[in-house]
Amino acid sequence: MVKTEKFIPKAIEKIKAKAQGKTIIALSGGVDSSVCAILAHRAIGDNLIPIYIDTGLMRKGETERIKGIFGDMNLQIIDAKDRFLDSLVGIKDPEEKRKAVGETFIRVFEEEALGVEAECLIQGTIYPDKIESDGGIKSHHNVGGLPEHINFKHIIEPIDDLYKDEVREVAHALELPEEICERMPFPGPGLSVRIIGEVTREKIEVVREANAIVEEELLEQFFPWQTFAAVLGKGTGVKGDLRVHGWIVAVRAVGSRDGMTAEALDLPWDTLRKISSRITGEIPTAARVVYDITPKPPATIEFE
Amino acid sequence: MEELRILVINNHGQFCHLIHRTVRDLDMDTSIVPNTTPVEEVIAEKPDGLIFSGGPSLERGGLCEEYAKELDIPILGICLGHQLIAHAYGGSTGAGSHGGYAAVDVEVVEEDDILKRLGPRISTWASHGDEVTELPPGFVKLARSEICAIEAMKHPDKPLYGVQWHPEVAHTDKGEELFRNFFEVCANYNK
Numbered sequence: 001m002v003k004t005e006k007f008i009p010k011a012i013e014k015i016k017a018k019a020q021g022k023t024i025i026a027l028s029g030g031v032d033s034s035v036c037a038i039l040a041h042r043a044i045g046d047n048l049i050p051i052y053i054d055t056g057l058m059r060k061g062e063t064e065r066i067k068g069i070f071g072d073m074n075l076q077i078i079d080a081k082d083r084f085l086d087s088l089v090g091i092k093d094p095e096e097k098r099k100a101v102g103e104t105f106i107r108v109f110e111e112e113a114l115g116v117e118a119e120c121l122i123q124g125t126i127y128p129d130k131i132e133s134d135g136g137i138k139s140h141h142n143v144g145g146l147p148e149h150i151n152f153k154h155i156i157e158p159i160d161d162l163y164k165d166e167v168r169e170v171a172h173a174l175e176l177p178e179e180i181c182e183r184m185p186f187p188g189p190g191l192s193v194r195i196i197g198e199v200t201r202e203k204i205e206v207v208r209e210a211n212a213i214v215e216e217e218l219l220e221q222f223f224p225w226q227t228f229a230a231v232l233g234k235g236t237g238v239k240g241d242l243r244v245h246g247w248i249v250a251v252r253a254v255g256s257r258d259g260m261t262a263e264a265l266d267l268p269w270d271t272l273r274k275i276s277s278r279i280t281g282e283i284p285t286a287a288r289v290v291y292d293i294t295p296k297p298p299a300t301i302e303f304e
Numbered sequence: 305m306e307e308l309r310i311l312v313i314n315n316h317g318q319f320c321h322l323i324h325r326t327v328r329d330l331d332m333d334t335s336i337v338p339n340t341t342p343v344e345e346v347i348a349e350k351p352d353g354l355i356f357s358g359g360p361s362l363e364r365g366g367l368c369e370e371y372a373k374e375l376d377i378p379i380l381g382i383c384l385g386h387q388l389i390a391h392a393y394g395g396s397t398g399a400g401s402h403g404g405y406a407a408v409d410v411e412v413v414e415e416d417d418i419l420k421r422l423g424p425r426i427s428t429w430a431s432h433g434d435e436v437t438e439l440p441p442g443f444v445k446l447a448r449s450e451i452c453a454i455e456a457m458k459h460p461d462k463p464l465y466g467v468q469w470h471p472e473v474a475h476t477d478k479g480e481e482l483f484r485n486f487f488e489v490c491a492n493y494n495k
Binding site: 001128256260263296 | 429
């Protein structure tokens with residue numbers, strides 16, 4: 001396990017030694033990039049420019065939360081919703097989707113970086129990212145995808161020797177808000193991988209609302225390692241004597257130590273019923289709710 | 305136990321870094337090395353033992369079969385690593401009748417060295433389509449399950465061991481014990 005009292009000053013020293021001029025970091029609101037942002041801010045102060053890109057694929061209330069926590073750190077919030085959604089039009093294959101989001105991310109980020117004349121880049125890569133990208137299971141959008149048109153003097157990866165739970169320990173030691181320290185993993189491509197097939201504005205709205213409901217019902221009561229909703233496709237339903245051809249929403253809730261293996265939570269029937277009733281009741285176009293009981297392996301935690 | 309130098313050979317398996325982590329958390333000196341590292345370079349690292357990670361296919365097993373045949377140090381093969389050891393010594397591998405995913409109840413046939421104190425049954429996690437279908441000549445079967453006849457094996461004389469399941473994942477029972485048993489083999493070898 002990481003010794004935070006040694007790790008933190010050492011990491012700050014390393015950043016100080018490497019960073020020159022304006023240094024940027026892409027802040028996602030997850031624990032990894034948040035920890036890097038705090039370490040870097042302590043190292044180089046106002047030379048750090050954290051950039052948060054609103055991809056339109058974020059969870060409900062995410063952008064506001066980021067503003068609240070990092071607002072006093074030069075934070076640049078970029079609204080790129082349309083660009084991301086446009087880049088996803090017509091794409092059905094999961095890996096293609098990940099690539100499209102990753103690519104757009106890099107382009108938007110690159111433009112912003114050129115604008116602030118950044119010389120260095122900080123990335124929140126953690127140890128498993130490096131190894132996993134190598135195996136070809138899923139591509140990680142922050143590994144291997146770097147801005148091509150900027151010659152950064154240095155790319156700094158302050159936590160690339162740490163595992164997720166170690167990053168959380170550092171986050172606690174840095175006194176980041178509890179909700180960031182213990183934030184559930186959220187995929188880089190955002191809600192786009194919680195939609196089977198093509199990503200449309202309508203499906204994003206459905207999946208965003210459904211995710212919020214699932215989190216509200218499960219997070220504080222059952223402490224899942226990860227929980228979310230995904231939109232699978234359309235099915236027939238009936239609401240108040242009217243036929244509805246509406247969305248089928250899958251609920252996922254898993255227990256895990258590190259995300260590498262996982263099992264579906266054994267949720268009480270009443271809880272599942274309440275989630276089903278809320279999703280179909282509060283989202284007019286949702287017709288059906290299913291609970292995914294598959295462990296990992298053979299399934300993965302996310303759907304795409 | 306003294307600190308040993310254990311190299312994790314990366315066969316591109318998704319759990320490779322979990323092996324590294326488990327070994328590190330058990331206070332061993334460890335690093336992950338590519339499976340294309342030449343034999344001489346592996347020797348130059350002066351390892352006390354090697355662990356072959358899992359991976360997608362025999363074709364991506366790099367030089368593991370050479371390590372298994374040429375090096376005189378203890379080796380633990382996991383999943384594909386287990387199959388690579390079998391392949392190197394003339395055993396057969398192929399698709400099982402039933403892929404092993406998630407929980408698999410394993411019956412320990414012979415505790416030997418690496419399964420010491422793990423019997424008679426352990427609940428393990430697996431993730432494999434292929435398996436060892438025929439033991440290499442002389443090899444000893446150490447464990448079996450309902451879905452896979454050769455869950456674990458060892459070389460008749462050399463300290464070469466293979467397990468089909470993943471002792472490095474959180475959902476496997478007594479995974480750390482298996483690694484500790486292997487370290488004991490490494491610590492006592494050639495002494």
